[in-house]
Amino acid sequence: PGDVAALAEVPADKGEVHLVHLYPREMSIYGDLGNTRCLAARLRWHGYQPVVHDHHPGAPWPDRVDLVLGGGGQDSGQVRVQDDLAAHADRLRELATEGVPMLMICGMYQLFGEAFVTVEGRRLPGLGILDVTTRGNETRMIGPVVLDTDFGPVVGYENHSGSTVLGTGQRPFGRVRHGRGNNGSDGTEGARTHNVVGSYLHGPVLPANPQLADGLLEVAARRATGGWEPGEVDDTLAREAHDRQVRRLLG
Numbered sequence: 001p002g003d004v005a006a007l008a009e010v011p012a013d014k015g016e017v018h019l020v021h022l023y024p025r026e027m028s029i030y031g032d033l034g035n036t037r038c039l040a041a042r043l044r045w046h047g048y049q050p051v052v053h054d055h056h057p058g059a060p061w062p063d064r065v066d067l068v069l070g071g072g073g074q075d076s077g078q079v080r081v082q083d084d085l086a087a088h089a090d091r092l093r094e095l096a097t098e099g100v101p102m103l104m105i106c107g108m109y110q111l112f113g114e115a116f117v118t119v120e121g122r123r124l125p126g127l128g129i130l131d132v133t134t135r136g137n138e139t140r141m142i143g144p145v146v147l148d149t150d151f152g153p154v155v156g157y158e159n160h161s162g163s164t165v166l167g168t169g170q171r172p173f174g175r176v177r178h179g180r181g182n183n184g185s186d187g188t189e190g191a192r193t194h195n196v197v198g199s200y201l202h203g204p205v206l207p208a209n210p211q212l213a214d215g216l217l218e219v220a221a222r223r224a225t226g227g228w229e230p231g232e233v234d235d236t237l238a239r240e241a242h243d244r245q246v247r248r249l250l251g
Ligand code: GLN
Pocket: 029, 071, 072, 073, 074, 075, 105, 106, 107, 108, 136, 159, 160, 161, 162, 163
């Protein structure tokens, strides 16, 4: 355990799990690509076979989808993916309603909401899967974050100018214990509907929060294979990094 090369040799016989990474070129800032790598590695360690589909603007939609990931990006990256996202909007809404787990970070979180209005006043319509609306500001919200969530305490790092407001009845992803979160004023961070999680947390967020990673994988594996049989994974390093950030920020 702990030896990545040795763990990679574990035969994967529990079935394929298909991950779709939306726009890895345009929307993958601050290491968010690490979330996809983390899920693929954990699936292997649990004995499943990950199949990663990098979805680029204009490409056909993959046949099998068990989990969808999206990362952060510049406002300009969000403009570049907007048309493709609109082209697949109905499909993504349907998958969300079916309970497919999705993790959308920062810029993609904003585009899974109702709309993102840039600091210049340009309105990018979102998918409306999450009932949130975001406005760009001159000041950025930057720094380390600790949240309370359904998955336990979650640590990460935020860097966004967008200030997000939840619609009435929209559940947040977490409650801010340290950091700014959606808007720096109402104590909420991110949003969650069905198994769709939107959040500002980079880091990337999953390697330091294995309970969140496996929470998403469990739903994906059940959809893909009809069950979830987690393997033995040594999370000592991840837990140390996680607990160190909690202690440093909350005392
Ligand atoms: N452009 C958006 C903002 O600053 C998203 C930033 C990001 O994804 N890091 O609010």
